[in-house]
Structure formats: C-alpha cells, structure tokens
Amino acid sequence: MSGLRFVDVCAGAGGLSLGLEQAGFEPVLLLDKKPVACETLRTNRPGWQVLEMDLLDFSPSRHQEVYDVDLLSAGLPRVKSSATVARSDSDAELRLLEATVYLAHAVQPRILVIENVPELVDASAFEPIRDFIRKELDHLGYRLRWFVLNAADFGVPQNRRQGLLVALKRRHFDAFHPPRRTVAEHLSVGQALRRSMATRGWRDADRWAAQALDVAPTLVGGSDRRGGADLGLKGTKKAWARMGVDGGTVADDVPGPDFVWDPGQGRDGMVRITTEQAAILQGFPTDWTFAGKKTARYRQIGHASPPPVGRALGLAIRAALTASEPPVDGYTPAS
Structure with a gap:
C-alpha cells in the first residue's frame, strides 16, 4: 500500500509527524499555534504544508485536502488528572482534546490517533473523558483501542510512558495490533x-x-x-x-x-x-x-513525541490498513 496521507494537529516540533513519515505516511497538513514550532517544521521539511493556527480556530472547510486522509493524529498538551468533561472553559487542554474529536467528525479519517498522558488510558479520574470520546466516535463507525507505550522499548534512551488512543473504522479494527517493543535491551x-x-x-x-x-x-x-x-x-x-x-x-x-x-x-x-x-x-x-x-x-x-515511537505506531497502522483492504483483481495488496 502506498500513498497513505495524514493530518497532524498540535504538531509541535514534529516528532510524531517525523515518525509517521518514516513509516511511509505523507503529511497533508501540519497545524500548530506556536510560531517557533512552525519555524522548526518548515526548517526541517520545507515541502510540508505547515499552518500556524490554534486548533480551536481551525475550519476544515477552508482546507479541503484534509477530507481525504487516512489518518488524523494529535500529540495533544497533557490533560490534567482533575479534568472532566463538565469543566470550565479555562481548561485549555481538554478543549483541544474535544476539538480533535470534533475534527474527526468532519474529516472522517480511517484512523484517529491521540497521544497523551498514560493515565488517560485507564485511570478512573479520566473515565468521563473516555466516555465522551467513545460516545462521540461510536456512531461514526469507530472502535477504540487504548494502550500505553514506553519509548524506552523502541530504542529511545528515556523512560517515557505515553497513553495512546487509536480509533479505527470498524473494518480495520480487528487487523490492528499495538506495536511491540523493537529492542531487547534499553539504551542507556x-x-x-x-x-x-x-x-x-x-x-x-x-x-x-x-x-x-x-x-x-x-x-x-x-x-x-x-x-x-x-x-x-x-x-x-x-x-x-x-x-x-x-x-x-x-x-x-x-x-x-x-x-x-x-x-x-x-x-x-x-x-x-x-x-x-x-x-x-x-x-x-x-x-x-x-x-x-x-x-x-x-x-x-x-513536549515532543519521540519519532521512533511514532514510526512503530505508523507501521502498525499501515499493517492494519493493508490487511483489511479488500483484494483488487484477485490480488491482496502487499504490505
């Protein structure tokens, strides 16, 4: 399979985007509100389309290319453990998470990835957030897989646990498996x-x-x-x-x-x-x-997501999309 396309919001310095690129994905649009982060992205990848804008102000109707993507990814600012869906408008981190979910409504990617704190995966304090996400995505045909990865298991010399949500359209769900560690021993x-x-x-x-x-x-x-x-x-x-x-x-x-x-x-x-x-x-x-x-x-x-983790995640997503594609002219797409 070739030509897999993605949009990355709250892209920061590009760690997740770089990892996805290494896994064979092509970025359609990267969005971040910080000028210095956008400068970093443009310096390293002049060919990438980088939009300096707050996600809360982003209108996909003005960027039609985002409607035809395989993956929407978001390495969001860390949601606080005290956050709930019933919160004040001052909770900027939760508003960004909600905006990402609503963007999935509009874009309808085959897969949505949200990276955040590991506690988001299973801690009781985050149950209202998980419930909100599930309700918003379920009727759109997504099934959700929550898991935690440690960057050290992917050759990164750092104990960095990341909470991941991978929401997949139902036809791709059974083919997706979270990436397994790529190193036998951690790098010191x-x-x-x-x-x-x-x-x-x-x-x-x-x-x-x-x-x-x-x-x-x-x-x-x-x-x-x-x-x-x-x-x-x-x-x-x-x-x-x-x-x-x-x-x-x-x-x-x-x-x-x-x-x-x-x-x-x-x-x-x-x-x-x-x-x-x-x-x-x-x-x-x-x-x-x-x-x-x-x-x-x-x-x-x-604040970045380690690129090796993004690459491993991208390869796992690519494998799921490949395995769940119907045969073409009697042939199954190569991985």
Whole structure:
C-alpha cells in the first residue's frame, strides 16, 4: 500500500509527524499555534504544508485536502488528572482534546490517533473523558483501542510512558495490533550521549558514560509561563544526579577538556546536557534542528513525541490498513 496521507494537529516540533513519515505516511497538513514550532517544521521539511493556527480556530472547510486522509493524529498538551468533561472553559487542554474529536467528525479519517498522558488510558479520574470520546466516535463507525507505550522499548534512551488512543473504522479494527517493543535491551544515557560528550575533548567522557547506565527519566518541557529550561521536578533531578548530571539547567555546550567531573562536589561537579543531547534522548535524528533560543528549543524537545515511537505506531497502522483492504483483481495488496 502506498500513498497513505495524514493530518497532524498540535504538531509541535514534529516528532510524531517525523515518525509517521518514516513509516511511509505523507503529511497533508501540519497545524500548530506556536510560531517557533512552525519555524522548526518548515526548517526541517520545507515541502510540508505547515499552518500556524490554534486548533480551536481551525475550519476544515477552508482546507479541503484534509477530507481525504487516512489518518488524523494529535500529540495533544497533557490533560490534567482533575479534568472532566463538565469543566470550565479555562481548561485549555481538554478543549483541544474535544476539538480533535470534533475534527474527526468532519474529516472522517480511517484512523484517529491521540497521544497523551498514560493515565488517560485507564485511570478512573479520566473515565468521563473516555466516555465522551467513545460516545462521540461510536456512531461514526469507530472502535477504540487504548494502550500505553514506553519509548524506552523502541530504542529511545528515556523512560517515557505515553497513553495512546487509536480509533479505527470498524473494518480495520480487528487487523490492528499495538506495536511491540523493537529492542531487547534499553539504551542507556551513557551509551546514547558518550560520543557527543567527547566532542570537545572532555577526558572523563568514557568514565562518565560507564556509570550512566540507566535510561533518562521523562524529559518535561514545562510551561511557557515559567522560567528557564531544566530537566524536571525534584524527583527527576535526583534521578539525574545519580548519573552525575545536573538536572537544574541545560548547558550551552558539552564539557571542554578541562572540566573536572566530581559529583561529590555538588552541582558544580556534575555534567550538564545540551538541547542537542536532549533531542538525542527523545530519539530525534541529529540533523533535525530546532528554532528559537535555548529555552524555546528545550521546551519543543521536552513536549515532543519521540519519532521512533511514532514510526512503530505508523507501521502498525499501515499493517492494519493493508490487511483489511479488500483484494483488487484477485490480488491482496502487499504490505
């Protein structure tokens, strides 16, 4: 099967879109309201149609190409655990989720993918949201599959659990199976970053990498309304410290030859990662560039969906669409 087309809303820095492209999907339209994210997308893929617009203001009737797509995908801002369908209009995250479901009403893709917090899959606090989605999509002929994937199982050196909804038109549902892990062993932070840590001649790069044996804790992009870039909250910073990394900031460059790595001396003796290294920990290829200043770049990276997960998901969706297509002239489409 060829020529599978998708629309990606709340596309951010393009992690999910890139993964779907790697799985053989062609983007028809990418939408995001943040100028810096749109600049990132246009810089890396000048041929993609990128629309800078809030999803809440998007009218598909003005973009007729979105009506003929196989897949509608959305890596949405994280819905809060306290959210319910009966909420105030100030709950922007839930409004975006609802807007995505209503867009599926208009676009009628064969498959809808929503990526969000893992608790959305089965936590009781999210039952009203799941019920809303089910009621809105059921009469359109969709069946829903909820599951959680961990990016570490797909070669990403990060413990990042993602809640996924894949809603499929009924004729495709039985053929879809969530992607299985693609690696037998998780890739550690030391393995992933050793080479980049040594690029300026840091003599302790190998020694540091040899003890950084865990996957990274979940990178958190944080809010646009608070201060500069750091690697997460208190517990996350402690996990980084156990690997000799200062999680309280993001570096402008990797260590030089004279840097003395001595975690016993506190933060000043710890190494710091760069935005480029954060992108590696998210599974982005090294030639994918991010627009904006350091904090803006890091936030795009921290909010992104890891491309290897998007690729695995795209391949699973592609397989389902292929398997459920009727034979043509006596032949079954190749996978």
